[in-house]
Amino acid sequence: MTLFGYRVPMMASLLVWCVLWEIVGRLDLVFLLPPLSEVLSAAVGLVQTPSWQSATVTTLRAFFTGMVLSIVIGVPLGILMGRVKIADDLLGMWVNIFSSAPLSALVPVLMILFGFGERTIVAAVFLFAIWIIVLDTRAGVRHISPSLIEMARSYGASRRALYLKIILWAALPEILAGIRLGLIRGVKGVVIGQLLVAIVGYGALFETFSRNFRMAEFWALTIILFAFALLIAELIERAEAKVEYYAGAR
């Protein structure tokens, strides 16, 4: 959008919404919505509390453990499905089902299998993130130009070299896209998991704040979470931009 001849970046409109939030909050128009300034000062206060800090450590640890697991398992699984037809035929259906199923319904199962603790959260992150990573990796492998594989074969590539020097690299744009979407889903997994377990990390904080109507802190925590989710997506997108040039060139 252009305003007075200047190109205003799209995300700048979020500032308009922030101002609107402040006004609505000041006027006390919507129940449970304190003004943004109050929320921000609550956020400043919140990040200094030990309970927030320890909750953040717990949350981040569970998130990254779950993500590492889903990448380490998801990428090889996707490559396997992309290269081996029988694996694709047998697993494809389930990966498709789980990638769009309401996985939040499975969190209660995770709770009884893994207990009311961090392991459940790790499992939830893993369960939310892995399927899209598998699907995208598989698609990336499927779309490698056949001539690139023939090229490697004609110059005598071993099986190992074929996978490490050609397939992994050629599928990298899609693998990264899958990981980015997986990270976004993983954030949702960690939040949903913690909300349902309700005694771990941010889930416990949300529970406390909303039970005691500490709305400024509730919103502050929400903003921190949103910012974290967007930051992660942005970082991966940067990495993707670096490989994008060759996604189009194939």
Add this chain to the structure above:
Amino acid sequence: MATGIRTESEAVGLATRSTRGEVDGWRDQPVLLRLVSIALFAGIWEIAGRIPVSFAFPTFSATFTAFIGLIADGSLPLAYVSTLQPLLLGIVLSAFLGVGLGTLCGLWRTGEWLLIPVFIVLQAAPVAAFIPMVTFVYGIGMTAKTLAVMILALPVIVLNTYKAVRNVNESLVVMCRSFLGTRWQVVTQIVLPDASPVIFAGLRLGVAAGFVGVVLAELLITPTGIGDLITFHRSRADYAEMYATIASIIALSTLTLIVLQWIEVRVFRPETRGA
């Protein structure tokens, strides 16, 4: 980030089939292999339950028996009546609102500038955190559940519609204008028909998100419906019944999505039908 809007719909597999050119998913897998795959899954489940991997891991057969029992005693159908109402209402509302807003943003620059970033944020962020909040405001009834569905379903529908309208085939628009089409005709005769496959794909993703929303709402806050059935059987340690309920909602959502995808292929993508 503002320019290249990426949504979940770019996720491959069940999500989109058009962009990557390859038709995969349900239709072209031979039926036999799918049955083998299901049998294998059930078999592994059965064995894992027999070992057992956990005291809380019932066998496939026990779960299936429990499923029959839940249908027979009426508790499962009753729970679904209570779950599907807000789901359906939320989806319908999100569909109208989402397609409307998405089209508006696709056609009107100021609307795009104002609204699209909000939906990008809502799509990428864990909006589930809002669900407890919704209950505070609206209680534990139908309204809260419907809103939970809409919170999750609306962003993906808006963004897909917006993308579809923005990326409409420019030469078709030029063609319509060169034959003296009015602005209204361009939108109704060219833009919306050309965008309809992607819009419908967005609706399908919205339905998937709606299922997540309603289940989450019922698990978190409102003690009714499927979520309540899951929580209830967990508290009584009736694990087979609990698993049966969970499997049923996942199966229902999967079947719904298959049907929607089938419609999508039949109606909106005739070019892929012969493949």
Add this chain to the structure above:
Amino acid sequence: MRAAVLRKEPSSMPAPIDPIVEVRGISKSYGSTEALRGIDLDFPRGKLTSLLGPSGCGKTTLLKIIAGLIKANAGSIAVDGKVVTAPGPERAFVFQDFALMPWATALRNVAFGLELRGKARAEREEIARHYIAEVGLAGFEDKYPHQLSGGMRQRVGLARALSVDADVLLLDEPFSAVDEQNRRKFQEDLIRLRSNQNKTFIFVTHSIEEAVYISDRIVLLSPRPGRVSQIIEPEIDRSGDPDLIHRDKHYLDTVQEIWQGLKQYAE
């Protein structure tokens, strides 16, 4: 008719002196579609032989069978008297769509064949630099494929094939994805390369002019199923100015003659 036309009958086909690649009874089907039927061919050492024919005649399939990339249903391929069934170091392939690794520089792409053979980095890069200069790309070593034009990309593909020092170069319609001006330049360069590299070239093309312009020997294939229909050896002097070849009477006559033969296959 000065072009020596060798009919397919074995009696009239003089055994070429010293064949480096021998194709014996190659047949290939894809399901019920017969792509190649009973191909017998010899490729003379140090010559450039073109496989020419309309689409669907199986010329690329035959080339890939020679390369060891596709398995034939029947028949055998021998290189230097040894039967081969898989890719080997004595053959190098140039791809129609270049098959460059988009994540690697021109230098690494050219050196890739040697990298796969385990040659030390410094050594393989020195060889690669030499051949990059040879194909006229000096100064572009550190560019990525997407920074190069179509013609330059194929030069990278050619340098890669040259750098592994194979005796036989297999070129699959290498210029079909290159624009017309660059294609002409490329063809001239290929004539020069052929005269100073002492290698055997097997060249697949669907362009009659291109085949006559560059080939010592043209194998005409007829489609559905692919069979050898004619072998032609254009007697064209290529030692002088390459531009003169296009006006050479023998060149024009041979093009005309092949066109008369292939006309029937045009849709």
